Amino acid sequence: MIPEFADPDAPSLPLWLVRSGESGAEFPAGIDSRSANWARAQGFTAKPGQLCLLPAGDGSLAGALFGLGPAPKPADRPMRERFLLARAAENLPEGAWRLANAPEGFDAALGALGWLFARYRFDRYKTLEPPRAVLVCPEGTDGARLIAMAAGEYLARDLINTPAADMGPAELEQAARDLARRHGAAIEVHRGEALLAQNLPMIHAVGRAGAQEPRLIDIRFPGTGPRLTLVGKGVCFDTGGLDIKPPASMALMKKDMGGAANILGLAETLAQLGLTGGIALRLLIPAVENAISANAFRPGDILTSRKGLTVEVNNTDAEGRLVLADALALADEEAPELLISMATLTGAARVALGPDLPPFFCDDDAVAAAIQAAGHAHADPVWRLPFWEPYETMIEPAIADLDNAPSGGFAGAITAALFLRRFTGRARSYAHFDIYGWQPGAAPGRPKGGAGQGMRALLHALPEILT
Structure with a gap:
């Protein structure tokens, strides 16, 4: 699928965004008393996600109201209203729609x-139609940037799904x-x-039992500037x-390449945004199946890594x-x-923070602050x-x-991150994201299935980090 907005020059219907107050819906200027009375009669109180279609005098559709709920505190706004408008996309009738107003803080x-x-x-295996309502890109927003972010999200979702x-x-290659x-x-x-000739022995050891050969995928974009490498x-x-x-535990393991999908x-x-020209961007993806065969690596094996560090395999999982x-x-x-x-690395990260809030690890306070703020x-x-x-x-x-799976089960996400850090040290800054890569239940703008996590946080933090 290709994300797209409606043609701004084509006819479109207005979608009014309405906050709720102590006495109910707070209708914006532009909503006449007739429409407001109609909405109240329909039980519209501007609850978050509530929709009310507005009729014209001739019985045709004149527009719609969409509830945003009460105005949130500024610190809570991005998460409280996270993709709430997606509910309108899912429920409005077919056609082009435009935002008729933008309440303060929206x-x-x-x-x-x-x-x-x-x-x-x-829709690879089943015909599924997207929502019939298409949005005109709001005035003053960068439509190309939004489409590029959506394209990256669509790609990650497709690969994981x-x-x-x-x-x-x-x-994956x-x-x-x-x-x-x-x-x-x-x-x-x-x-x-x-892989052995290239001194990548642990990638080979993990993937050699798979139906397909293990591999390392190495992509370099044609740009110059600060070096950014994504693994x-x-x-x-x-x-x-x-x-x-x-x-x-095996049911969702098709998503175990979610880290690769996200990068x-x-x-x-x-x-798509033309940002690769100003950085030296490199992607590295070790692509394997962790399978069972006569040549599978075993518990108790000692592997020698590219860096020369030896690793005792205490759990092949x-x-x-x-x-x-x-x-x-x-x-x-x-x-x-x-x-x-x-990487979709540890169950411990999910136990600690759940599926919607991936942890990341970084020793550089400035880099970490930029990522979390973005x-x-x-x-x-x-x-x-x-x-x-x-x-x-x-x-x-x-x-x-090193031990790849310390006994006891304590601090599993942290010990995994510490293990990975042992293989870095020359990079100016290193950050590791332990993502879930999956939306376990449908939410606004986030259908059940594969999900991008951390991509937009990094996109918006990179200009500050790499200056």
Whole structure:
């Protein structure tokens, strides 16, 4: 699907945004007494998401009212009204609609982005029509920027939603090649035994039992400037390996390449906005299946990483950090200004913060502050957790440098982040995002299924970070 706005020169109907107060709906100037009386008779009180169609004198449709609820405090506004306008996109009749007003504090750009998000449908296997209502891009907003953000989100959702039978390492590679071709980027892929020749042994170890060869996908965009390297976990399906997952835990493992999907989506947005020319952007995706076969890696194995650190495998279901470690070590050798990893890495992160609030880890206070502020301002929430150094001993086993799955289960998201940090050190700043990549239930602008997380927070924070 391609996100789009309605033709601004075509006829359109007005959509009035209405706040609620102590005595009910607070109708904006422009709503006459006849329309207000009609709305009250229909029980319209401007509750969040409430819709009321307005008739014209001849019985045709004259417009609609949409409830925003009470005015939130400024600090709460981006999250409280997060994509609320998407409800209008989902429920309005067919046709072009325009925002007739913008109440104080309402973010028209964010509302329009939510409308675009609501039009997404994953229709690869079933015919699904998008909402029939199309929005005219609000006056004063950057429509091209909103479409680029929606395009990145659509790409990430499509990749995550596609089942592993049609989105294995080879298909993920093809998606990366398509992205590179669209935007004139160079791509290099190392597969199978070539991973050993390129000194990427842990990617090979994790993926060698899969039906498709493991691979490292390396994309470089044609730009100059500060070096930004994005590393995304591309485990296209995770059985848990020999430490096999129970069925309930395996049900959503097609989404275990959500980190790769998110960095590809972010790159799509950056490229559409022409921002890749001013940075040296590189993407690294270790793409594997964590499967079971005669040559699967085993609990108790000691793996030697690209960086030379040895890793004791205490659980084959903690494979994501293994493939990321080799990719991070490769990325770090160039000492980029900013190195970011994104991965659907730990259940501990979901237990701590739930599916909607992904944690990130960063030692650079200025970088972390920019990311968290941008996420709040643009309704892409993230929350900083610490690289808590007293837990370093938990990832240090007796017979190897590192343990991929410390026993006890405490602080699982932190110990995973500490493990990854061991493979960095030259980059000026490093941030790791432990995302979920999935919307477990439908919400405004966010249908159940694959989801982008952290992409827009990074998009808006990058200008501050990379100056």
